């Protein structure tokens with residue numbers, strides 16, 4: 001699987017297809033995590049979350065991991081080579097991050113790339129890298145419970161998965177919720193907002209040690 005081919009087109013495609021809706025979800029909970037100091041951002045793509053987070057969290061250090069070197073180059077350009085950000089070309093779940101090293105994990109529109117059981121393996125890897133009081137930001141797609149919104153989401157996601165499968169050889173064919181996997185590793189959902197007829201959600205999760 002590789003997102004290299006898509007990297008030069010990712011931003012304009014998002015702008016055309018979603019406007020600012022995805023970006024609003026990425027940064028929705030930034031105010032809640034300003035106190036975090038060691039941030040692991042995985043599957044960051046061209047750096048849209050990173051550029052805002054680096055500006056708004058001046059005391060934090062960031063490790064940005066992505067399996068696509070073309071995406072990493074764009075993320076690096078987005079933060080103008082800021083020395084508080086290090087970049088790592090690596091693939092989950094094979095990459096083993098340092099244990100209990102990060103008080104914030106960020107996985108925006110990333111966990112939707114994995115089918116089970118790989119999704120659980122990826123969440124386990126990242127949870128092992130989180131401190132006991134860590135938070136986890138997660139924006140992604142979802143399928144509403146019922147009604148027209150559900151039909152719409154199912155149709156759009158079927159098209160999206162077909163596209164990404166052709167463009168990137170994505171291993172996933174449908175959306176799998178990471179909620180149970182996060183709960184298994186001690187994370188609890190603190191806040192969730194939905195957008196775009198319930199197609200998008202933006203979550204703030206925190207480990208039990210956070211009150």
Ligand SMILES: C[S@@+](CC[C@H](N)C(=O)[O-])C[C@H]1O[C@@H](n2cnc3c(N)ncnc32)[C@H](O)[C@@H]1O
Nearest residue numbers: 003043044045066067068071090091092108109
């Ligand atoms: C759908 S894009 C999401 C990009 C961005 N986070 C966003 O909010 O739009 C998925 C990103 O995850 C990366 N990726 C996919 N599978 C990966 C893996 N197994 N390990 C690390 N990165 C991966 C891709 O290269 C790509 O940059």
